[in-house]
Amino acid sequence: MMVWLRSLRAPLCVCVLGSLFLVLLFRLAGPPLQDDHKALLEETRKWRAELDLLKLNLERHKDKDKEKDKELKLEAKLEPKLEPKLESRPEPEPDLETLLRSNEDENWAHGPECAPYPRYENLEFHSPHFQKTQHGNLTYYLYGAYYDRRPRVAELVILAMITTCTDNHPPTYCQMWFEGETLPELVPLHESKLAWFPQWGQGEGVPFPTLLTFQMQSPRQPQLVALVFGNGCAVPQNALKVIQPPVLEEERVKAQPRLRTGICVKYLRFPDVDISERLVEWLELMRLLGAGKIRAFDIGQLHPNIxxxxxxxxxxEDGLLELRPYQMLPTFDGKTELCRQLNEVLLYNDCLYRSLYEFDYVAVMDVDEVIMPLGRQRSWPDLLEELEAADVNCSARCGYCFSNVYFPKELAPDPKMESCFYMLAHVTRVAEHLDPALAAKCLHNTAYSTVMHNHFAIQWRESCGPQHVDVEMGQMQHYRHVDILETLVKPPPKLDDNIRRFQKQLMRNVRAVHRQLGWPGAT
Structure with missing residues (x-):
């Protein structure tokens, strides 16, 4: 019986569904009641609206999925490119000890080959800034090494203090080590350049600033150099990291239409007197004159507020000043002033070689001096462009020098000027400029100057010597006491307020710095 009923299940379902279909068809075909018809239409509209909404939501989800797929694909494409970018970030340059110790475990660093890599334990530091090396009766205090690509054949320059003011050096070699290589190039001394004239002063055992030059044998730039004597394969007792020039491509990107100017200042020594106000005024005036950077040296003798x-x-965020630490070599009895001047000259030459590719001209000045453009020119770049254009008798000039004229503190300042503006207040000077050969200061062309002194270039290459600038175009204003007291009254002093051309902007800039420093009374 059960089997028979199961066999009828399918035909019965078909009959029931067919009957329902006929009833529905009859209802639709027949004359429906008006209310039923309206209800049916309303239900149909609702059903279609819900169907449309469902389709819209489905489409939106599809679009979101597509966008997500695109993002995932894009991330997948970008991921391989991001890793090299992160890896290519320049790492901080290792200091000398780190560089030497990172190679000391390599076999080539202490093998019998010519020559072994320098070892940090073999270096003798006379101070944090000098390495001491001796040969015979000469002592070499090595200070810095610089790559100079200005000559037709590039040179490696080692700046040192050497206990001789002659060029009588023993056979000298420079071991040049290149990054990633296990053997150095051995290069003999090409030339020694004394940054001093012996007639200015000398003494037994006194070290003199000297530049030792070595001609490069390849276009590569060494990472590390060592100075050895007699035998080029000798075990080095010193090592200097080479100060590298910028890449040529980087220079082209940074090229500016105007001449770039910087300043070299000797070590600063103001332990007891606070001259902060004068320094701010001077620094801000240098900025207005066009100085891109000022390099000075700190010997640890500065007033706390300075x-x-x-x-x-x-x-x-500012970057106008680069203050480098320095410790002077010991002085000799009776030669204190001479040793002080020799240390200054060493630092001026260090500044020159650090500035070779950063600036077109550098001024060597003290913080109480101003090379002031006169006439219609108001900046060093403008003045230099005019001087170069007028210099028709020389295709290249190593520098332009300006006569010294004193604006002494003994002559009364302008009482109407605030005390924090020392130079703006002192606008009365002695009547006459010094002779151009005395105490002049210069703007030095970094393309040609090779050896510097406080007042002029001692040596230069492939150019004419320094030119004296007429006092109608510029002068070196010296804000200090006079050496000859008679000049305070004879000839009668003159009013020279050319600095007032900068007064409005200078005062605004100085006051802004005072506010930043939180000085009392800053407005």
Whole structure:
């Protein structure tokens, strides 16, 4: 019986569904009631609206899925490119000790080959800034190494203090080590250049600033150099990291239409007197004149407020001042002033070689001096462009020098000027400029100057010598006491307020710095 009923299940279902279909068809075909018809239409509209909404939501989800797929594909494409970018970021340059110790475990660093790599334990530091090397009766205090690509054959220059003021050096070699290589190039001394004239002063055992030059044998730039004597394969007792020039492509990107100017200042020594206000006025005037950077040296003898003030200018956000630490070599009895001057000359040459590719001209000045453009020119770049254009008798000039004229503190300042503006207040000077051969200061062309002194270039290459600039075009304003007291009254002093051309902007800039430093009374 059960089997028979199961066999009828399918035909019964078909009959029931067919009957329902006929009833529905009859209802639709017959004359429906008006209310039923309206209800049916309303239900149909709702059903279609819900169906349309469902389709819309489905489409939106599809679009979102497509966008997500695109993003995932894009990320997949970008991921391989991001990794090399992160890896190619330049790492901080290792210091000398880190560089030497990173190679000391390599077999080639202490093998019998010519020559072994320098070892940090073999170096003798006379101070944090000098390495001491001796040969015979000469002592070499090595300070820096610089790659100079200005000559037709590029040179490696080692700056040192050497206990001789002659060029009588033993056979000298430079071991040049290149990054990633296990053997150095051995290069003999090409030339020694004394940054001093012996007639200015000398003494037994006194070290003199000297530049030792070595001609490169390949276009590569060494990473590390060592100075050895007698035998080029000798075990080095010193090692200097080479100060590298910028890449040529980087220079082209940074090229500016105007001449770039910088300043070299000797070590700063103001332990007891706070001259912060004068320094701010001077620094801001240098900025207005066109100085891109000022390099100076800190020997640890600065008034606390001066250190705080200078720190404002060494910040990366400002960058006008680069203050490098320095410790002077010991002085000799009776030769203190001579040794002081010799240390200054060493630092001026270090500044020159650090500035070779950063600036077109550098001024060597003290913080109480101003090379002031006169006439219609108001900046060093403008003045230099005019001087170069007028220099028709020389295709290349190593520098332009300006006569010294004193604006002494003994002559009364303008009482109407605020005390924090020392130079703006002192606008009365002695009547006459010094002779151009005395105490002049220069703007030196970094393309040609090779050896520097406080007042002029001692040596230069492939150019004419320095030119004296007429006092109608520029002068070196010296804000200090006079050497000859008679000049305070004879001839009668003159009013020279050319600095007032910068007064409005200079005062605004100086006051802004005072506010930043939080000085009392800053407005």
């Amino acid at each position: 250190s705080r003030t200078l720190a404002y200018y060494t910040r990366p």
